[in-house]
Amino acid sequence: MKNRIYTSLFLLLPFAAFAQESQSNDYFGNIGKIYVVAAVMLLLFGTMIAFMIYLERKLDRLEELMNDD
Amino acid sequence: MNKYLKFIAVLLIAYSILAGLLIPLSTxxxxxxxxxxxxxxxxxxxxxxxxxxxxxxxxxxxxxxxxxxxxxxxxxxxxxxxxxxxxxxxxxxxxxxxxxxxxxxxxxxxxxxxxxxxxxxxxxxxxxxxxxxxxxxxxxxxxxxxVVPYRSTDKTSFPFLNILEETIRNLFYHVPMWFAMMLLLFVSVIHSILYLRKPQIGDHDNKAASFATVGVLFGIVGITTGAIWAKHTWGSYWSFDVKQNTSAIALLIYLAYFVLRSSFEDMDKRARVAAIYNIFAFATLIPLLYVIPRMVDSLHPGMGNNPAFSKLDLDNTMRMVFYPAVVGWIMMGWWMATIAMRIEALKIKKMEQDT
The missing domain is CATH 2.60.40 (Immunoglobulin-like)
Incomplete structure (x- = not known):
């Protein structure tokens, strides 16, 4: 269970993962470096969500403007 | 944007993610x-x-x-x-x-x-x-x-390349960002030119800004995903490679576009100066991304003596996933830009009503 928590933590924080010390110790180098792909996809979708939040905040401000009248 | 086009965009991206992750690597x-x-x-x-x-x-x-x-x-x-x-x-x-x-x-x-x-x-x-x-x-x-030629089996797989290994799949999530960025910024500069030709007609300034916003967003995703990919293939996040440096400069030039836009109170003045700056920014983007990296040696594929679209880098199985991903992300970017533009258009309309 603890391992699983650590695993998901690392998936969430790609930048906080251990530096590449050696081939066997490198978490991101495991299983043919598939976690690099996971990190890249996470970043991609994270940015898309961030953009949606940005748009919603813009809409919120507009709604406030409309409701003031 | 047509709703069927949105549906196709989602379908293409879903396909590129599923196929990009499920097709195995060859031995x-x-x-x-x-x-x-x-x-x-x-x-x-x-x-x-x-x-x-x-x-x-x-x-x-x-x-x-x-x-x-x-x-x-x-x-x-x-x-x-x-x-x-x-x-x-x-x-x-x-x-x-x-x-x-x-x-x-x-x-x-x-x-x-x-x-x-x-x-x-x-x-x-x-x-x-x-x-x-x-x-x-x-x-x-x-x-x-x-030597009797060994028959290659017709198994659907991505090529195995040393060092790259599974990260070859990043091609479907990193490269389409740059294709989409390029097209969105091109649309943006077209709107800037149209604005300068006839400032009163249409909503060209708003369109130019919205397309540039999403284009730069895709560029930022491209440069950060590239850095993660580089960490595990080239050895460090930033190895001061020409391609990395020039794309960072290009993005900074575009970030200055938004700073410039937000520094004007007067709408007409803002639109005119921003449109002119956008044209210059796009004009520097082409040599920064496509000319300078090709003239010097670089780690990045497609640069120096390093062909990007060689047989092994992009084999036929990869093309089947890569091109749908490019089209899908371009359409997705277009969709995002239109939503941003419509919100901004409403805001402008509201402000015009108030005055």
Whole structure:
């Protein structure tokens, strides 16, 4: 269970993962470096969500403007 | 944007994600030991492979090619685990017809290790070992064999490349960002030109700004995903490669566009100055991304003597996923830009009503 928590933590924080010390110790180098792909996809979708939040905040401000009248 | 186009965009991206993650990598050689041998010896080659199922693949055939027509065939092959083999060769004592130079000046692939079996298909490793031409007569029996082309199996798979390994899949999530960025910024600059031609007609300033916003967003995703990819293939997040530096400069130039836009109170003035700046920004983008990196050596594929769209970098299976991903992300970017534009248009309308 603890391992699983650590695993998901690392998936969430790609930048906080251990530096590449050696081939066997490198978490991101495991299983043919598939976690690099996971990190890249996470970043991609994270940015898309961030953009949606940005748009919603813009809409919120507009709604406030409309409701003031 | 047409709702059917949105549907197609989502479908294309979903397809590129699913296919990009589910299609397996072809079998590849991770390492071989030893890396050097004297002539006239028996060679026990310990081989570690990736994504192989040697235990269920009999018979495995293996050979070391010395030139296009001559090869040393393995005398026996022991399967140690699904991913490990021991290949036994007898290296003859006579002088080997090893071809070390290619006609076109490229690096010679010989001695080239080639393996084939029904389960894993064809696998090869270039310059597999250094053969020292030292005479010793331990192995008299030469295991020369004629080179019959190995048939490649028609399995759907992505190519295995050393160092890249599974990260070859990043091609579908990193490269389409740049394609989409390029197109969105192009649309943005078109709107800027249209604004300068007829400032009163249409909503060109707003459109230019919205498309530039999403374009730069895609550029930022491209540069950060590139940095993560570089960390695990080139060795560090930022290796001050030309391609990295020039794309960072290009993005900074575009960030200045937004700073410039937000520094004007007067709408007409803001639109005019921003449109002119946008044209200059786009004009610097082309040499920064497509001209300068090609003139100097770079780690990035497509630069220097490093072809991006070579046979191995983008084989036919990868094209089947890559092109839908490019089209899908371009359409997604367009959709995002139109939403941003519509919100901004409402805001402008509201402000015009108030005054």
């Amino acid at each position: 590849g050689v991770l390492s071989v030991l030893p890396r050097s041998i004297n002539t006239g010896n028996y060679l026990k080659l310990e081989l570690k492979a990736y994504n192989a199922q040697f235990d269920s693949a009999v018979p495995v055939e293996a050979r070391i090619r010395l030139n296009p027509s001559t090869a040393l065939c393995a005398t026996s092959i022991e399967v140690k685990s699904p991913n490990e083999l021991q290949l036994n060769f007898a290296i003859p004592a006579s002088k080997l017809p090893l071809q070390t130079e290619m006609k076109d000046g490229k690096k010679s692939p010989f001695p080239l290790l080639e393996m084939v079996d029904a389960q894993n298909g064809y696998t090869s490793l270039e310059s597999v070992l250094f053969i020292e031409q030292k005479h010793s007569n331990k192995a008299d029996t030469a295991s020369f064999c004629s």
